[in-house]
Amino acid sequence: DAKTTQPNSMESNEEEPVHLPCNHSTISGTDYIHWYRQLPSQGPEYVIHGLTSNVNNRMASLAIAEDRKSSTLILHRATLRDAAVYYCILTSGTYKYIFGTGTRLKVLA
Amino acid sequence: EPEVTQTPSHQVTQMGQEVILRCVPISNHLYFYWYRQILGQKVEFLVSFYNNEISEKSEIFDDQFSVERPDGSNFTLKIRSTKLEDSAMYFCASSGRPGTTQETQYFGPGTRLLVL
Numbered sequence: 377d378a379k380t381t382q383p384n385s386m387e388s389n390e391e392e393p394v395h396l397p398c399n400h401s402t403i404s405g406t407d408y409i410h411w412y413r414q415l416p417s418q419g420p421e422y423v424i425h426g427l428t429s430n431v432n433n434r435m436a437s438l439a440i441a442e443d444r445k446s447s448t449l450i451l452h453r454a455t456l457r458d459a460a461v462y463y464c465i466l467t468s469g470t471y472k473y474i475f476g477t478g479t480r481l482k483v484l485a
Numbered sequence: 486e487p488e489v490t491q492t493p494s495h496q497v498t499q500m501g502q503e504v505i506l507r508c509v510p511i512s513n514h515l516y517f518y519w520y521r522q523i524l525g526q527k528v529e530f531l532v533s534f535y536n537n538e539i540s541e542k543s544e545i546f547d548d549q550f551s552v553e554r555p556d557g558s559n560f561t562l563k564i565r566s567t568k569l570e571d572s573a574m575y576f577c578a579s580s581g582r583p584g585t586t587q588e589t590q591y592f593g594p595g596t597r598l599l600v601l
Contacts, residue, residue, distance in 0.1 A: 406584075408588065410589065412592075414528070417595075418594060418595070419489075419576045419592035419593050419594050419595045420528060420576065421592070422592075425589055463528075467583070468584070469583045469584025469588070470541075470583060471516070471540050471541040471583055472518075472541055472543070473518075473530060473590060474530070475520075475527050475529070476527065477527060
């Protein structure tokens with residue numbers, strides 16, 4: 377199973393951009409990069425995903441390195457409601473998603 | 486926006502009792518999953534289900550567990566004889582076909598199971 381590496385925790389000030397990194401040096405050509413977040417006592421919430429090109433949606437942006445060995449989830453203006461654990465997951469036609477420990481984002485008021 | 490729903494939100498049961506956790510997937514999804522998360526630990530895959538068959542299961546999903554799609558909308562996880570260590574949050578998810586642009590799994594809010 378492909379592995380991802382994320383920092384255990386990060387802090388951001390409210391209203392500032394946040395860049396959450398993920399390393400996936402063993403990514404294969406067909407792996408999608410998915411990002412989820414989990415607020416306390418809630419289910420994982422889909423944030424964004426991409427394959428090769430950078431992606432934007434209403435929640436965030438995903439910047440994918442040219443060699444695809446790393447990616448960055450960008451929250452353009454962090455709010456207190458963005459405090460959560462963020463997971464970067466590689467998927468390639470597999471049924472099971474493998475969750476790591478993710479990055480715990482703390483947003484400071 | 487369509488979403489996955491789960492019932493009950495909380496379930497307390499005695500050890501050895503059977504529990505059934507219910508999920509209503511997103512309506513046009515045909516692939517269904519169960520995950521669990523023991524308090525303070527990672528989210529763990531249990532099983533995936535498609536076309537009335539288990540597609541993949543983890544070592545956690547032993548003979549005490551079963552899954553079923555009893556009708557066109559519900560998807561259930563049954564634990565036949567609960568153990569203390571089954572206490573966890575159980576998440577249902579659904580998706581379109583894996584390996585396509587529809588493969589993103591959408592998760593429900595979870596059922597918190599407490600076995601006493």
